Amino acid sequence: MKGTELILGGARSGKSRLAEQLAAASGLDVIYVATATAGDEEMAERIARHQTQRPAAWQVVEEQQDLASVVQRYSRKGTCLLIDCLTLWLTHCLCAEEATHEHWQQHKHDFLTALLHAEGRIILVSNEVGQGIVPMGELSRRFVDESGWLHQAIARQAERVVFVTAGIPQVLKGPVW
Template structure:
């Protein structure tokens, strides 16, 4: 539980659910300087186009940091009581950690992120894809990804004070604990 801590929110939703737009509105509404942490790696033209669309809808004054793996460290370095960090998205970060070329294993990355949540003095909004609502994937790698995403979401949701599910552009509050 994060009592007496700034709001840390997990925003979940499927592809094209409106989760990123919702999270960006929340960040703007904070009235604080926003730091946008992008976790995507552009490997093809389709992904480049997705990135361009996201860039076009973000305010120019937002500081954008691209971080593929060291998310916990970057959060600790940048989080301040008077700012808002928007991380988009955790499932891309999970992909980078699981399938990238790193000497650190996923369990270590996950443990580091979860322990970091308790240390962050500023507002943080995590965006992530809810991938576990469909059928069980046929391939072993796909099943591992869906399992790890689900376990990551559960672990984060247990530690943060706000969880929102976005479906068809509509936010549904799953958890909201007031500070105090």
């Protein structure tokens, strides 16, 4: 996954802002891939705030489950895909009507395979949720487990992995800017 970066951090850590800065500075045609849906008024406000922060020239693609197809379709030389955020994608996949263990594993496999064959630069944003206590509830524990395993799989193959805390990026793997 040459050209693939994984940016991790907690809520309001600055991870999305860093990803947007890197995409803007890339000099490439940026395609912003949004995985969020406005299920309530507060989330709609969050989405609107993110939209106003992005350059108008960026193409926006909204996709909640089939990220593999988005990568296959839009990742080309001269493009930068900024996918924000993987944990929302995971939530959509785990909570879908057809959600089974196999359903998620297929989405994950297809996505990781698409990343391996991507031709353009890809910046992935995701929430690090595994640094706290083990949550109560089967779905919550599965979410934490699956996000951790997803991050590990991407990090093994990514060129760069960055952890953001309080707006400060810490490069865990790969070249420093």
